[in-house]
Amino acid sequence: MDIANLIENLGEHTVNGLSKGSIYALVALGYTLVYGVLKLINFAHSEVFMVGTWTILGTYTVLGATEDATGSWIVLAFLLAALVAAALASASTALVIERIAYRPLRRRNAPSLIFLITAIGFSLALMEVFGYVLARFFGPPFGRGTVTIPTLVPRSTLFEIAGTSIDNIDVIVVVAALVMMVGLDRFINQTRLGRGVRAVAQDPDTAALMGVNKNQVIMLIFVVGGALAGVAALLFTMKFSITKFDIGFVLGLKAFTSAVLGGIGNIRGALLGGLVLGVVEVYSSALISSNWEDVTAFVVLVIVLMFRPTGILGESLGKARA
Amino acid sequence: MKRNTVRVLGGALLSLALAAAMTGCGEATPEGGGDEGDCKGKIGFMGALSGGNSSIVLPSWNGAQLALKQFTEKNSDCKISLVEFDTEGDPAKASPVASKIAADKTFLGVIGGAFSGETRQTKATFDAGLVTMISQSATATDLTTDDPAKVFHRVVGHDETQGTAIAKYLTDVLKAKQAFVVNDGTAYGAPLAKKVVDTAGSVVKAQDTVQEKQTDFASTISKIKAAKADAVFYAGYANEAGPFLKQLRGAGVKAPFVGGDGLYGVDFPKAAGSQAEGAVVTCPCQPAAEAGGTFATDYQKEYGEEPGAYAAEGFDAAMIFFEAIQGGNTTREKIEEFVDNYDKDGVTKRLKFDDKGDVDLAAVKIWTYKIEGGKLVPGEEIPLD
Numbered sequence: 001m002d003i004a005n006l007i008e009n010l011g012e013h014t015v016n017g018l019s020k021g022s023i024y025a026l027v028a029l030g031y032t033l034v035y036g037v038l039k040l041i042n043f044a045h046s047e048v049f050m051v052g053t054w055t056i057l058g059t060y061t062v063l064g065a066t067e068d069a070t071g072s073w074i075v076l077a078f079l080l081a082a083l084v085a086a087a088l089a090s091a092s093t094a095l096v097i098e099r100i101a102y103r104p105l106r107r108r109n110a111p112s113l114i115f116l117i118t119a120i121g122f123s124l125a126l127m128e129v130f131g132y133v134l135a136r137f138f139g140p141p142f143g144r145g146t147v148t149i150p151t152l153v154p155r156s157t158l159f160e161i162a163g164t165s166i167d168n169i170d171v172i173v174v175v176a177a178l179v180m181m182v183g184l185d186r187f188i189n190q191t192r193l194g195r196g197v198r199a200v201a202q203d204p205d206t207a208a209l210m211g212v213n214k215n216q217v218i219m220l221i222f223v224v225g226g227a228l229a230g231v232a233a234l235l236f237t238m239k240f241s242i243t244k245f246d247i248g249f250v251l252g253l254k255a256f257t258s259a260v261l262g263g264i265g266n267i268r269g270a271l272l273g274g275l276v277l278g279v280v281e282v283y284s285s286a287l288i289s290s291n292w293e294d295v296t297a298f299v300v301l302v303i304v305l306m307f308r309p310t311g312i313l314g315e316s317l318g319k320a321r322a
Numbered sequence: 323m324k325r326n327t328v329r330v331l332g333g334a335l336l337s338l339a340l341a342a343a344m345t346g347c348g349e350a351t352p353e354g355g356g357d358e359g360d361c362k363g364k365i366g367f368m369g370a371l372s373g374g375n376s377s378i379v380l381p382s383w384n385g386a387q388l389a390l391k392q393f394t395e396k397n398s399d400c401k402i403s404l405v406e407f408d409t410e411g412d413p414a415k416a417s418p419v420a421s422k423i424a425a426d427k428t429f430l431g432v433i434g435g436a437f438s439g440e441t442r443q444t445k446a447t448f449d450a451g452l453v454t455m456i457s458q459s460a461t462a463t464d465l466t467t468d469d470p471a472k473v474f475h476r477v478v479g480h481d482e483t484q485g486t487a488i489a490k491y492l493t494d495v496l497k498a499k500q501a502f503v504v505n506d507g508t509a510y511g512a513p514l515a516k517k518v519v520d521t522a523g524s525v526v527k528a529q530d531t532v533q534e535k536q537t538d539f540a541s542t543i544s545k546i547k548a549a550k551a552d553a554v555f556y557a558g559y560a561n562e563a564g565p566f567l568k569q570l571r572g573a574g575v576k577a578p579f580v581g582g583d584g585l586y587g588v589d590f591p592k593a594a595g596s597q598a599e600g601a602v603v604t605c606p607c608q609p610a611a612e613a614g615g616t617f618a619t620d621y622q623k624e625y626g627e628e629p630g631a632y633a634a635e636g637f638d639a640a641m642i643f644f645e646a647i648q649g650g651n652t653t654r655e656k657i658e659e660f661v662d663n664y665d666k667d668g669v670t671k672r673l674k675f676d677d678k679g680d681v682d683l684a685a686v687k688i689w690t691y692k693i694e695g696g697k698l699v700p701g702e703e704i705p706l707d
Contacts, residue, residue: 005545008548009544009548011546012544012547013541014543016540016544019540020538022539028430045551067595067596139465143372144372144373144374144376144410144590144593145372145374145376145561145589145592145593146560146561146564146565146593147371148373148564148592148593148594148595149570151572154572155572155573155574167573182478196468238570239538239567240537240538240565240569241565241592241595242537242564242565242568244374247537249535250535250537251537282541283541285541285542286531286541286545288528289530289531289532290530290531290535290536290541290542291531291532291657294533312370322518
């Protein structure tokens with residue numbers, strides 16, 4: 001136990017944790033939205049994220065963006081292009097998953113376990129598309145190895161607060177995640193479409209009687225969740241500059257954990273769960289060592305669920321109350 | 323609501339188990355084994371032939387295939403085939419491979435495991451089936467010291483030697499005063515880091531353990547910054563070391579970076595990008611130019627590139643098996659006896675195994691390689707005494 005290290009560098013560890021947790025939270029939203037409406041865990045969501053990271057690599061390659069790119073306007077244009085492409089690609093992937101893997105089952109009133117199996121199956125299939133199928137046809141960068149994505153914005157210290165230097169990347173990640181989060185919360189709670197989502201989440205049959213198109217709402221949440229995963233993919237690649245065919249696996253698991261920790265089905269819960277999980281992980285690796293972060297994360301999850309079986313804020317997309 | 327949570331957790335566990343069970347085992351026989359003559363047999367090759375760490379294994383697979391080609395040219399009556407088994411370096415994927423090879427009596431021996439973890443996991447299976455193993459690159463010391471398996475041999479030195487050499491490099495060459503040691507907690511990384519720490523003593527100021535598949539190293543880097551490290555040693559594999567080094571340099575840490583032979587190969591500079599420049603990788607393998615005979619030029623001619631990690635060791639391991647089969651040793655018992663008593667000069671070093679399966683450690687040399695222009699350039703031999 002290296003308590004001195006944790007206390008001396010508390011600021012830095014907290015920043016690291018919040019930055020890590022913000023990405024968890026953005027991905028967690030995809031799980032939470034789908035669960036809130038369909039009571040279904042979309043395990044293929046981690047691959048929606050993975051497709052986003054590859055799209056960013058593809059966009060950079062097509063536009064010729066390299067680490068030597070100079071001029072803030074050019075870099076900004078590259079980032080915006082990557083953001084749009086990743087959000088579109090991830091949203092379409094999510095939509096394809098819903099159309100191919102879930103809708104046919106829903107029409108047949110399949111039991112919920114079947115959805116879980118198709119979700120996992122689709123997730124594996126998507127991984128193998130990038131890890132094997134595309135590698136067979138196009139060769140590298142596809143395949144099972146780690147691939148680097150150009151770092152367009154180099155890490156640099158933006159400002160210091162009480163001896164803790166805050167890096168530009170961490171600020172971008174946290175601010176972007178918060179903005180997306182607030183935007184989504186507003187969207188669900190204050191718009192007409194959001195009201196439809198809440199209605200279907202609360203009572204699909206009554207919502208249908210009131211003229212809400214259930215299938216449209218379901219498509220909408222898959223698209224929104226997918227687009228957010230695309231944003232998360234851009235933030236992830238800005239932070240780590242890598243991708244891999246199974247990059248979504250561990251992250252997806254953590255994001256799902258964040259969703260459960262905060263209360264699955266609850267948008268604010270996803271944010272809180274993600275941030276708590278990120279900070280807990282970083283603190284535990286500061287205290288002991290990095291290979292303890294998963295252990296600590298899941299121990300915290302178990303403890304929280306023991307006292308609050310529905311997560312910190314409870315399951316409530318329908319009621320949409322924190 | 324409670325039931326939902328249970329279902330949710332069950333789903334998570336299920337998906338974990340499924341992903342772990344995912345196999346990526348490919349199999350390819352270059353030439354089918356014939357039926358006539360005594361000189362025939364099948365040898366398995368087990369290692370990470372795909373994945374983020376495959377660049378330290380593929381050259382040895384090429385080396386073994388080159389050995390087969392040269393051997394068959396000279397002995398056209400011999401029908402020997404090499405069969406590849408891809409484990410992705412994952413012990414969980416290596417277990418079924420080992421059972422398969424052990425159960426198939428046509429396999430007379432196996433080259434591998436390439437990594438220490440998969441070797442540790444499978445050596446008992448091979449031992450029970452009396453399948454002789456000759457590893458080209460599994461360097462963990464405990465493979466020959468703890469629960470020794472009589473079928474296990476290796477043509478490389480072990481990490482006791484490499485660890486000592488790395489510690490000497492940190493203290494004598496880099497003149498480090500406050501080194502930071504990171505290990506990945508694997509069967510290979512953890513003991514290697516321990517040896518370096520034990521040998522370098524108080525020079526190692528702090529340590530951290532990361533894990534496989536980790537992508538975010540921010541907290542480790544915070545520790546390195548806090549320790550004001552003047553050298554960083556990473557004991558682990560390229561898959562994590564690449565992103566780690568990239569993030570370390572991105573965070574502005576300029577301290578020299580040293581890695582063990584787990585980083586040897588193109589995967590590491592590829593994953594770390596331009597930030598890998600100047601990083602040093604040690605390896606108990608000599609530069610190709612130092613290898614005996616015409617191996618380096620033959621390899622270059624065959625594959626159009628310089629021999630990579632453990633290519634010569636793969637060649638040596640394969641040749642021992644081929645000579646055994648040529649000598650009429652076509653049962654597993656006889657192969658084991660032949661390999662135990664083997665004593666000849668190989669491409670890399672004098673090949674003679676002690677009763678534990680190690681080569682003569684006096685013949686083991688540790689070299690440094692520096693990354694320049696995304697390539698590993700041979701540096702110097704680290705003197706061991």
